[in-house]
Amino acid sequence: MNSIVTTAQTGSRNATKAYDAGNAKSVLQVKGLEVTYYTDLGRAKALDDVSFNLGAGEKLGMVGESGSGKSTMALAMMRMIKPPGRIEGGSVTIDGVDLMALDDDGMRKARLDKIAYIPQGAMNSLNPVMRIGAQMVDAVRSHMPRESGSAIKDRCMHALRSVDLDPSVFRMYAHELSGGMKQRVCIAIGILLEPKVIIADEPTSALDVVTQRQVMETIDRVQDQINAAVILIGHDMGLMAQFVDKVAVMYAGRLVEVSSVRDMFTAPNHPYARALISSLPNLDNKGVFQGIPGLAPSLLRLPGGCAFHPRCSFAMDKCSTVRPEPQILANGRLITCHLFDEETRQ
Numbered sequence: 582m583n584s585i586v587t588t589a590q591t592g593s594r595n596a597t598k599a600y601d602a603g604n605a606k607s608v609l610q611v612k613g614l615e616v617t618y619y620t621d622l623g624r625a626k627a628l629d630d631v632s633f634n635l636g637a638g639e640k641l642g643m644v645g646e647s648g649s650g651k652s653t654m655a656l657a658m659m660r661m662i663k664p665p666g667r668i669e670g671g672s673v674t675i676d677g678v679d680l681m682a683l684d685d686d687g688m689r690k691a692r693l694d695k696i697a698y699i700p701q702g703a704m705n706s707l708n709p710v711m712r713i714g715a716q717m718v719d720a721v722r723s724h725m726p727r728e729s730g731s732a733i734k735d736r737c738m739h740a741l742r743s744v745d746l747d748p749s750v751f752r753m754y755a756h757e758l759s760g761g762m763k764q765r766v767c768i769a770i771g772i773l774l775e776p777k778v779i780i781a782d783e784p785t786s787a788l789d790v791v792t793q794r795q796v797m798e799t800i801d802r803v804q805d806q807i808n809a810a811v812i813l814i815g816h817d818m819g820l821m822a823q824f825v826d827k828v829a830v831m832y833a834g835r836l837v838e839v840s841s842v843r844d845m846f847t848a849p850n851h852p853y854a855r856a857l858i859s860s861l862p863n864l865d866n867k868g869v870f871q872g873i874p875g876l877a878p879s880l881l882r883l884p885g886g887c888a889f890h891p892r893c894s895f896a897m898d899k900c901s902t903v904r905p906e907p908q909i910l911a912n913g914r915l916i917t918c919h920l921f922d923e924e925t926r927q
C-alpha cells in the first residue's frame with residue numbers, strides 16, 4: 582500500500598519524503614503524461630501532466646465526471662491513442678522499461694505481456710464467430726510463436742480456471758455466455774501472459790449488481806494470483822470503496838487528489854473530491870443529495886487558473902489566475918489545489 586504519492590513536477594520536499602515512505606515497490610511509474618486531441622473546434626488537452634506510481638498488488642480506482650480523461654489515460658498508457666489525439670509527453674515505466682520509448686514492435690509485445698487493458702464494453706468486442714478458446718490461443722500465439730499448441734492450451738485453461746469459468750467455455754461462442762461470463766473471459770484474456778499492470782475500464786458497467794460483485798471479486802482474485810498492479814476506472818464509488826486501495830480523482834484532464842480509499846471516503850481534501858463524496862447517498866442524509874454546482878468545463882475552453890474554480894465554494898482570488906501544481910501533503914496524499922499551498926510550503 583501507499584506508494585501512489587509522487588509527481589515529478591512538484592519539486593516539493595514533501596514529495597520526496599512521501600515517495601520514499603511508500604512501502605510497496607512501485608512497479609508502475611507514470612510521469613507527466615500529456616495527451617491533446619486536435620479537433621476541428623480547437624485543441625483539447627485531455628491529459629495534463631498526470632503522474633502517479635503504483636506498487637505490485639495495489640489497486641487504484643480512477644474516478645471523475647464523464648470527459649475528465651480517464652479512458653484517455655488508459656489508452657495513452659497502452660499507446661493506443663488515435664488521431665486526432667496525440668501523446669505529447671511523459672513516460673510510463675513498468676519494471677524499469679519506459680513504454681513510450683519502445684518501437685512499435687516492442688510496444689506490441691509489451692501489450693498483454695507487461696500491461697493488459699480491458700476496455701469499456703470489452704465483453705461486446707469478443708469475436709462472435711470464433712470460439713472463445715481460439716480467441717485466447719490467438720492472443721497467446723501472437724506473443725509466443727514458438728510455444729507448443731498444448732502449452733498454449735494449458736495456459737488458456739489455467740486462465741479460465743483463474744476466473745472461475747468451466748473449461749467447457751474454451752469451446753463455446755460468445756453468444757452462449759452470460760454478460761458476467763463474457764466479462765470474465767475478457768479478464769482471462771487479460772491475464773494470459775500474467776502482466777504486471779492491468780487496466781480495467783468500467784469492467785462492471787451493464788451488469789446487474791450481483792454480477793458486478795462477482796466480476797470485482799474475480800479481478801481481486803486474479804490480481805492476488807499474479808500480484809499485478811490494477812487500475813480500475815469507473816463511476817461507481819460504492820464498488821470502488823469496497824475493492825480498491827487508493828482512489829485517484831480526475832478533473833479536466835488532471836489528477837486533483839490521490840488518497841487511500843479510507844481517507845478519500847472519510848475526509849476528502851480537494852473541494853471537487855469533497856463535492857463528489859458528499860453527493861453520495863448515505864444513511865445519515867437519506868433522500869438528500871448534494872449535487873455539484875455547474876457543469877464540467879469544455880476542454881476547448883478551460884477556465885484560467887484552476888479549472889474547478891468556477892464551481893468551487895472555497896475559491897480564492899488566485900484560483901482564477903494561477904494554475905495549481907500537484908503537491909504531496911505530509912499525510913502522503915497528492916493534491917492539486919491552492920488551499921494546501923501553505924501546508925506544502927512548510
Ligand SMILES: Nc1ncnc2c1ncn2[C@@H]1O[C@H](COP(=O)(O)OP(=O)(O)OP(=O)(O)O)[C@@H](O)[C@H]1O
Pocket residue numbers: 618619620625627645646647648649650651652653654664665666880
Ligand atoms: N477521439 C476524440 N476526438 C476528440 N476529442 C476526444 C476524443 N476522445 C476523447 N476526447 C476528449 O477527451 C476528453 C476525455 O475523454 P475520455 O473519454 O478520456 O473521458 P472519460 O473520463 O473516460 O469519460 P467517460 O467516463 O465518459 O468514459 C473528452 O472531454 C473529449 O472531449
